[in-house]
Amino acid sequence: MKQIGLVALAVALIGAVPASAAQWSKTYNISGEPDLRVETSDANIRVDTSDQKTIEVNVMSPHYKIGPGGLQIEEHQTGDTVEINVRFPRGFHPMDIGNHRVDINIRMPHKGRVNLRTGDGNIELASFGGQMEISSGDGSETLHGVDGKLHATTGDGHITADGRFDVLDLKTGDGRLDIRAAAGSTIADEWTMRTGDGNVNLELPENLAADLYLHTGDGHIDVNLPMTTEGRIKQNDVHGKMNGGGKLMTIHTGDGSISIHKG
Numbered sequence: 387m388k389q390i391g392l393v394a395l396a397v398a399l400i401g402a403v404p405a406s407a408a409q410w411s412k413t414y415n416i417s418g419e420p421d422l423r424v425e426t427s428d429a430n431i432r433v434d435t436s437d438q439k440t441i442e443v444n445v446m447s448p449h450y451k452i453g454p455g456g457l458q459i460e461e462h463q464t465g466d467t468v469e470i471n472v473r474f475p476r477g478f479h480p481m482d483i484g485n486h487r488v489d490i491n492i493r494m495p496h497k498g499r500v501n502l503r504t505g506d507g508n509i510e511l512a513s514f515g516g517q518m519e520i521s522s523g524d525g526s527e528t529l530h531g532v533d534g535k536l537h538a539t540t541g542d543g544h545i546t547a548d549g550r551f552d553v554l555d556l557k558t559g560d561g562r563l564d565i566r567a568a569a570g571s572t573i574a575d576e577w578t579m580r581t582g583d584g585n586v587n588l589e590l591p592e593n594l595a596a597d598l599y600l601h602t603g604d605g606h607i608d609v610n611l612p613m614t615t616e617g618r619i620k621q622n623d624v625h626g627k628m629n630g631g632g633k634l635m636t637i638h639t640g641d642g643s644i645s646i647h648k649g
Contacts, residue, residue, distance in 0.1 A: 408452045410445040410459055416466045419516070420498040426472040427505040429488040430525075435513045441468050441494040450475060450488070457488065466498075508543070526561070535574075544584070553577065558584060562642065566649060567591060573633040585642040589649040595632035600624040605643035 420441055424431055429445075443461075450456045460471040472490060487507070494500075494514075501519040502509050508525040511518065515533035522540040529536065532549035539557045547556070548566035552574040556563055562584035569591045577596070579586055590611060600607050602622045613626040637644050 408447045408450065408456070410452045410457075412443050412461065414441040414443070414463050414468045415439065416441060416468075416495070418466045420494055421467040421501075422492070422494060422498065423467070423469045423501045424472075424490060424492070425470070425503045426488070426490065426507070427474055428507055429472055429490050429504055430507040430509070431490045431492070431502050431504055432510040433492045433494060433500065433502065433512070433514065435494055435496045438493070438495055441492065443468075443470055444491045445472060446489045446491070448487070551577075554579065556580070558582070560584065563587065565589065567594070568649065573635060576633055577635040579637045581639040581642050583641045584639065586637050586639055586644045588637070588644075588646045590628075590646060592648050593629060595629040596627070596635040597631045597633065598624065598626045598628060599634065599636045600626075600644050600646075601638045602642065602644055603640045605639060605641065607643070608645045608647075610645075610647040 416439055422441060445452065445459060447457055452459065456475050458473040460473065462469045472488065496513060497515045499517040500511065500514065503521045504525060505523040506525060507522060509520055509522055509527045511520065511529045511532060513531045517534060518532060518536045520527055520538040522543060524542045525540060526543035527538050527540055527545045529538070529547040529549065532547065535553035536547060536551060537555040538545050538547070540561065542560045543558060544561040544564065545556050545558055546564045548568065550568045551571045554565065554577040556578070557580045559582040561581065563579050563581055563586045565579070565587070566589040571591055571594060573596050579588070592611065598613065607622065607624050611628060613628050615624065615626040
């Protein structure tokens with residue numbers, strides 16, 4: 387049923403592409419775990435996964451042609467490392483992108499490494515395990531069913547992530563963080579979550595051990611998990627330990643509230 391659903395989704399996506407849209411596609415064969423690197427100044431990036439030994443890349447542009455005078459796609463493969471760089475034509479103005487959004491759609495194996503970067507656009511990643519580096523200058527990031535080490539930043543947008551994590555390093559300048567860490571998550575290295583202006587909503591396994599440092603410039607802090615506090619308790623500054631303590635978990639928001647609760 388899952389495979390049928392994926393086929394139906396692919397057909398629906400193809401049918402939704404305007405007849406005038408330019409497209410570029412390429413499939414890369416790999417033998418081990420992939421290392422995918424995608425960089426663009428302005429485009430949405432979507433990565434789905436399946437049981438396969440290929441990386442399939444499709445670029446759809448409803449406005450710009452692909453080739454000389456239009457979008458330039460620079461691509462390179464070395465072993466299991468695939469690099470894609472989508473460059474916009476001269477004369478392109480970022481204010482135009484709302485009407486002329488470019489989409490980069492990718493299907494790849496479940497495990498490996500990804501480095502996804504866009505200057506202005508949303509990023510989606512689903513059912514992936516490994517090392518994840520995600521960055522958007524202006525856009526939201528949605529990571530569903532992921533596993534491993536996640537580093538994600540956006541200048542202006544929300545970050546939503548759920549999965550089993552060993553490392554979390556998340557930052558948004560203007561937006562909220564909605565994070566659900568599944569059972570089996572560990573703090574292999576310090577977890578850090580920061581917002582300039584936005585709430586942090588964090589769901590954790592009840593048995594996760596950590597030292598907590600929570601700070602908000604203008605908001606409230608609510609922890610609905612067993613925690614022993616250390617030092618003087620302040621309304622906007624909390625130091626404590628969960629399950630006897632462990633490696634550090636830092637949550638900092640300039641203007642927003644922090645909520646931690648059981649998953």
